[in-house]
Amino acid sequence: MVDNFSDLIIKDILKKESALIVGLDPNPAYFPLCLLEKGQDSKAIAKAIWEFNQLIIDVVNPHVVAVKPQLAYYEVFGSDGIYALEKTISYAKSKGLLVINDAKRGDIGPTATTYAKAFLGDSPLSGHGVTVSPYLGTDGILPFLKEGTDQRKGIFVLLKTSNPSASELQDLQLKTGEKLYQRLAELFDPIAKETMGHYGYSNLGVVVGATYPQDASYIRDSLKHSLFLVPGYGAQGGKAKELTGYFDENGMGALVSSTRGIIYSYIQKNEEWAHLNKKEIQESIEEAVLDAKREINAVR
Ligand SMILES: O=c1ccn([C@@H]2O[C@H](COP(=O)(O)O)[C@@H](O)[C@H]2O)c(=O)[nH]1
Numbered sequence: 001m002v003d004n005f006s007d008l009i010i011k012d013i014l015k016k017e018s019a020l021i022v023g024l025d026p027n028p029a030y031f032p033l034c035l036l037e038k039g040q041d042s043k044a045i046a047k048a049i050w051e052f053n054q055l056i057i058d059v060v061n062p063h064v065v066a067v068k069p070q071l072a073y074y075e076v077f078g079s080d081g082i083y084a085l086e087k088t089i090s091y092a093k094s095k096g097l098l099v100i101n102d103a104k105r106g107d108i109g110p111t112a113t114t115y116a117k118a119f120l121g122d123s124p125l126s127g128h129g130v131t132v133s134p135y136l137g138t139d140g141i142l143p144f145l146k147e148g149t150d151q152r153k154g155i156f157v158l159l160k161t162s163n164p165s166a167s168e169l170q171d172l173q174l175k176t177g178e179k180l181y182q183r184l185a186e187l188f189d190p191i192a193k194e195t196m197g198h199y200g201y202s203n204l205g206v207v208v209g210a211t212y213p214q215d216a217s218y219i220r221d222s223l224k225h226s227l228f229l230v231p232g233y234g235a236q237g238g239k240a241k242e243l244t245g246y247f248d249e250n251g252m253g254a255l256v257s258s259t260r261g262i263i264y265s266y267i268q269k270n271e272e273w274a275h276l277n278k279k280e281i282q283e284s285i286e287e288a289v290l291d292a293k294r295e296i297n298a299v300r
Pocket of ligand 1 (some may be wrong): 070160161162209231234260
């Protein structure tokens, strides 16, 4: 039997001794001047984004399982931004890093099928995983899971997101007494079980924010075969010491994501950050990624 998406992730967690992933959310307002020398038009910015991502990937690669580009940060620059994203995805893959596109897509079946081809098929934007919205129900999810499984790739469905308003809808109490996110977990568990890999995990993972540790154990118990993608650690206030319930008894089952806390670590450390050179930026990112890796390993 060949490895599925979850097997690839778990093998990398074991090999790199890390359950950390790093978000690639390039914001030129936070770029040092050395990356902005070529100008401010969208082509020059796209070049700066590509250079920024390259220097991050080079330094985080030994310490993280995946990178997670958030598509908004590329789409905002139109076709030049998308080109920078394509180059970033291709570079990360060439270095052996897994890529999870944080695209939060979801639509009726035929459109979901097309999104699935774009992010998991044979397309320049295709990574190894993609985030998916569950709002349309199972027929909005299954095309992603089918394409993913055909390609040994996978999906992370939004279940309990990390944002302050997450509870407005996700905690709504249904007539059955369950909360909406609990019903979603029940709905996805049998689907997850259909694509299990060697390590007992599925190609259907879920997003569970680091800011809601009180809900994580319930979700871990209900979705024993789904990997968690855990945003909200670091900049949004999620603490490593509260993440134990996200992992299984073997310290597997969750990928903790950090973006600003790592890629913009030089801003918190240095008032003169705009004048730092690329090597200094990389040193700061390396220190931050090692700190986060250590912190997360201590609780899993
Ligand atoms: O529930 C969610 C789902 C996705 N995100 C995304 O993750 C990163 C978080 O960045 P930090 O700098 O580590 O806060 C960002 O791209 C979000 O769009 C999330 O935060 N919460």
